[in-house]
Amino acid sequence: MIPAAFDYLRPQTLEEAVNLLVQHGETAKLLAGGHSLIPALKLRLAQPKTVIDIGRIADLSYIREEDGRIAVGAMTTHRAIEASALLEEKCPLLPEVARHVGDVQVRNRGTLGGSLVHADPAADWPAAILALNAEVVTVGPKGPRVIAAKIFFIDLFQTALRPDEILREIRVPVTAKSVAYVKTVQRASGFAIAGVAVVVKAAAKTVSVGITGVAAKAYRATAVETKLAGQPLSAENIAAAAARAANRIEPLGDIHASAEYRAHLARLNTRRALGVAASRA
Ligand SMILES: Cc1cc2nc3c(=O)[nH]c(=O)nc-3n(C[C@H](O)[C@H](O)[C@H](O)COP(=O)(O)OP(=O)(O)OC[C@H]3O[C@@H](n4cnc5c(N)ncnc54)[C@H](O)[C@@H]3O)c2cc1C
Structure with missing residues (x-):
């Protein structure tokens, strides 16, 4: 749990930070809040030669x-x-x-x-x-x-x-209040097993849906969005659209949730998030 040795630099301006990054190239890592980088340093998953701390740059x-x-x-x-x-x-x-x-x-x-x-x-x-x-x-x-x-x-x-x-x-x-985030949490860390963010644009009759925790990267559930475009946000329409939340993606499986369960949660949380956002419209 002890990081490999590195040089520590603390630029005061963004310009200085960019110059340091150019100078040290891929052997350098930026440090922000440190909540991911410091554990990675301690586990030696990351071994940068230089750490550039951007925490004192006021206009960030x-x-x-x-x-x-x-x-x-x-x-x-x-x-x-x-x-x-x-x-x-x-x-x-x-x-x-x-x-x-x-x-x-x-x-x-x-x-x-x-x-x-x-x-x-x-x-x-x-x-x-x-x-x-x-x-x-x-x-x-x-x-x-x-x-x-x-x-x-x-x-x-x-x-x-x-x-x-x-x-x-x-x-x-700038958005209206018709938004929602529904998440199934991994209790030990707080991270998402399946998190769904929804923005309902009532006037345009469109929704946008972002899903995290389910696949290797977060994605837009375009099949859900297409199904609901121009449609009233009735419980039936929402359920039919949410059923497409894991279409054409490869869900991850690990000790916290199988791939099938993650896909199920993507659909379930999409239905719930759409319902909450619609109720706020
Ligand atoms: C116990 C614990 C529980 C957590 N639970 C959650 C959770 O429930 N949900 C969640 O979303 N997150 C969670 N996190 C993650 C946390 O919220 C931080 O957002 C995350 O660690 C990264 O932000 P940071 O500022 O700490 O970045 P750092 O750890 O400082 O940096 C992370 C990476 O980003 C790079 N970087 C940082 N800032 C910049 C920048 N401006 N430009 C370019 N590169 C940059 C760094 O070089 C590094 O590679 C948790 C973390 C911990 C330790």
Whole structure:
């Protein structure tokens, strides 16, 4: 449980951090809340030569409204999202999901950006980020890049972030209250065995559904969305659509839940989340 030796660097600005990342290349790791990286260091699953601590960069932690969207800085903690009055009013799915993350200690240290880059298949945030059609903004030596959430998650612990890029901010749309997150929890850790985030756009008669914990990466349940497009959200329609929540995916099986059980939970939690979101519309 003792990490291999590494150099520790603490940049004060984002520009300095990008320069250090370019200089040290793939032998370096960024440190945010440390809730995934530090266990990986202790278990020697990660053995970077340099750790670049981005925790003192002031302008990476914020929640603000800009151009009709909400921008959340990558270093914003789960707790800050949970407690944000702005998000509660304008994008209530984020505080709702934050309340599901681990426990209060985890929420006080862990960050939205760290969680998204780590891309744990059982993390809560990816479901919400997908359902919200969020944008992920990165910064690297060639400047900023905007990545749509739907192409950000590549595979187990893999994202579209380049090795010389830092995730800077997540942009989400302003939504109505007709959203929901329903999760079956793995009790020892708090992570999701199956977590489903739903956004209902009542005026457009569309829904978007993001599912985490079930497959190697979080995904949009497009078969569910297509089935419900233009339809009233009756119990029958919801049930018929939710039955498609695990279509064309390969569910993971492990000691916590078999692949069949995860697929079942994806369908069940999709039905429940759609029902809750519809009732809030
Ligand atoms: C006991 C426990 C319970 C937990 N329960 C849950 C849960 O129920 N649900 C859930 O979703 N999560 C859970 N987590 C995960 C936790 O919430 C953190 O979100 C997660 O550990 C990553 O965030 P972090 O800020 O700690 O990142 P770190 O551990 O510091 O970093 C994680 C990875 O992301 C990289 N990184 C971090 N920030 C950036 C950035 N801005 N740009 C580029 N790369 C970056 C790092 O280099 C590293 O590879 C739990 C963790 C623990 C320890």
